Amino acid sequence: MKSKQGYKKLDASFDLRIGVNPADPKGPSVCSAAEAYELTKGYAKADREIMLVVMINSKNMVLSIETHAIGCIDSSAVYPREIFRSLLLKNASSFILVHNHPSGDPLPSFCDKQITEEIVKGSMILGIKFLDHIILGDGLFYSMADQGEMESFVLSAGVIPFRPKL
Numbered sequence: 001m002k003s004k005q006g007y008k009k010l011d012a013s014f015d016l017r018i019g020v021n022p023a024d025p026k027g028p029s030v031c032s033a034a035e036a037y038e039l040t041k042g043y044a045k046a047d048r049e050i051m052l053v054v055m056i057n058s059k060n061m062v063l064s065i066e067t068h069a070i071g072c073i074d075s076s077a078v079y080p081r082e083i084f085r086s087l088l089l090k091n092a093s094s095f096i097l098v099h100n101h102p103s104g105d106p107l108p109s110f111c112d113k114q115i116t117e118e119i120v121k122g123s124m125i126l127g128i129k130f131l132d133h134i135i136l137g138d139g140l141f142y143s144m145a146d147q148g149e150m151e152s153f154v155l156s157a158g159v160i161p162f163r164p165k166l
Contacts, residue, residue, distance in 0.1 A: 027063065029061055033143035040052055046102065051070075054097075054098060055086070084122055097119065113149070
């Protein structure tokens with residue numbers, strides 16, 4: 001019963017999103033991992049893994065923050081296809097993935113790195129910038145971009161980004 005009450009609180013916060021009015025989708029600006037952390041740090045205390053997608057326009061303004069998975073205590077099912085579908089429907093030019101580790105330890109697991117690499121490949125093909133994958137811990141966070149991992153995933157992807165000829 002306790003966890004259901006916790007989810008109700010989280011569900012209510014989903015409706016509020018981040019104060020983005022659907023009629024005027026100009027949310028706050030996000031230019032760093034620390035700013036993305038500030039927008040999403042409330043999810044760090046969830047008792048289940050929650051995967052969020054922060055969708056950003058070409059001016060670095062947040063279009064939306066959507067929940068893409070609610071898992072269990074140590075994993076969640078993430079479907080790149082669904083992430084890209086949402087990004088395309090919102091006309092996002094870039095995005096940040098954020099998820100929590102209920103254990104409180106924000107260090108990425110092997111699976112975290114594996115799904116990030118898969119999403120890097122898809123984002124390069126679609127031409128949508130994948131800026132960062134942030135993991136929320138107990139009062140702190142881990143940014144794959146700040147640690148240089150996003151760049152290494154891009155280099156190892158072996159995918160030539162789609163560039164239409166004009």
